[in-house]
Amino acid sequence: MLDTTVYVDAQKTARLPGALVAALAAAPLLHSAVALSELAAGLGLLDPAHPGTPGARAAIEAVLARIAPERIVEPSAGAWIEAALVGGILARTQGLPKVERRKLLNDALMFMSAGEAGAVLVSRNRADFDLLLRFRPEIRLWLYDNPQTLPVASP
Numbered sequence: 206m207l208d209t210t211v212y213v214d215a216q217k218t219a220r221l222p223g224a225l226v227a228a229l230a231a232a233p234l235l236h237s238a239v240a241l242s243e244l245a246a247g248l249g250l251l252d253p254a255h256p257g258t259p260g261a262r263a264a265i266e267a268v269l270a271r272i273a274p275e276r277i278v279e280p281s282a283g284a285w286i287e288a289a290l291v292g293g294i295l296a297r298t299q300g301l302p303k304v305e306r307r308k309l310l311n312d313a314l315m316f317m318s319a320g321e322a323g324a325v326l327v328s329r330n331r332a333d334f335d336l337l338l339r340f341r342p343e344i345r346l347w348l349y350d351n352p353q354t355l356p357v358a359s360p
Contacts, residue, residue, distance in 0.1 A: 206235040206278060206319045208312070208328035209243045216264050222349045225327065235324050236272050237315045238279040244269060280318040288313035291340045299336065309333055320344035 215221055221229075244265050251258045280288065292310040295301070301309060312333040319326035325345040328334055334346055 206237050206315070206322065206324040206326050207240060208237070208315055208326060208330060209240040210329040211327050212240065212244060212268055214329060216268070225347070225349050228347075229327070234276060235319075235322060236277050237318060237326075238277050239311050239314045239318070241269065241272065241277065243311060278318050278322045278324070280314045281321060284314060284317035284321055288317045291317075291337065294340075295336050313337055316341070316344060316346075319346075 211221070248262060248265050251261055288310060292306065292313040295309060295313075296306045312328075312330060316326060316334060316337045320341055320343070325347050326334070327347045327349070329349055331348050334348060338344070338346065
């Protein structure tokens with residue numbers, strides 16, 4: 206299952222770590238409804254007057270159009286409750302500002318729904334998912350480094 210960072214990195218840098226590309230090509234992909242909603246929200250946030258908007262819009266729309274609905278995983282009611290609880294605990298214990306809490310909730314939702322689906326969640330967001338692993342270490346996660354710096358995958 207792909208975190209939003211994977212879609213962004215694939216579009217922005219046009220490259221992902223080689224081991225990750227090979228693994229994604231060989232495995233059936235699942236897509237998080239949460240990650241797709243973050244991409245769709247990005248469409249709404251684009252400035253129509255900015256010269257880069259048409260290209261960005263086309264790229265995001267193309268990604269969303271390629272995804273088969275049956276490959277989309279939605280968080281269950283249980284995932285929502287657990288993600289909210291864990292997200293709240295982490296927001297409090299880590300002293301997160303309000304603006305960061307929603308992002309953490311979305312990450313927790315992806316994390317919990319990947320666990321429910323038995324999927325490996327792929328992300329570059331090491332900071333949030335390392336924290337979430339403290340609560341559910343059995344959920345499988347593949348974290349990779351920023352492709353603009355070190356294109357190395359870490360299973």
